[in-house]
Amino acid sequence: MADDRLSVIFAALADPTRRAILARLAEGDATVTELAEPFAISLPAISRHLKVLEQAGLITRSRSAQWRSSSLNPEPLREATVWMERYRQFWDTNFDRLDAHLKRMQTQTERNEK
Amino acid sequence: MADDRLSVIFAALADPTRRAILARLAEGDATVTELAEPFAISLPAISRHLKVLEQAGLITRSRSAQWRSSSLNPEPLREATVWMERYRQFWDTNFDRLDAHLKRMQTQTERNEK
DNA sequence: CCTATGTTTAACGCATTCGTTAATTAACGA
């Protein structure tokens, strides 16, 4: 994987387990064990996923006694979205075209039904 | 890599060469050779990148004689953004300002094009 | 100090990714 920031962010998001972890953290901070609970994979595997998310800046971590709490940091998601914004105009216009197309189809169908 | 749709999309975006190809295609369709030109990598490597982008649905391809033209399909970017929208509420308050800024930019661009 | 609990690190295997060069396929055009 390339080591530029956006690549690291997208690569971190390219795993469903990691996206699920982010979804869980959106509901509140959690320890490693809590985060691991819904998954059928080992604790070390979760630990690695957290490291990936941390390196992408998507989570921050704090220690309290032997527990390490993770919390969501959505800033990289904003960065990723900013990058995609360049294409928004593109997809909006495509949608307009698709929408118009669908409307024409509908009109045609209605005519055929009469 | 997991084979769910979002994972495939994010994985496709996790490579700077592929993102550069998308950026180029935003300016208009191009052949494989044209797309390869800015990069110091071989044509087969570009061909593979295009395959990855195609499988992610980010480009569509057409053939005319011996040239294969690629064109941007931004729909998967919309999907990725939709996924990220869930986290928008967590984003930096600066984001609202940025978003407003981007919207203004777009409106301005649209005006300029008329 | 010893043990239990939470988490990470080490060491390994397997699959995938990304690049290469060489060979192959496809289509045009003299």
Next chain:
DNA sequence: TCGTTAATTAACGAATGCGTTAAACATAGG
């Protein structure tokens, strides 16, 4: 038909990703 151009496929190697189990580390608390 033959040579040229465009692109893909084949075959290979090095690096990375993701999982495992076993061992190590860190802290609380009797």
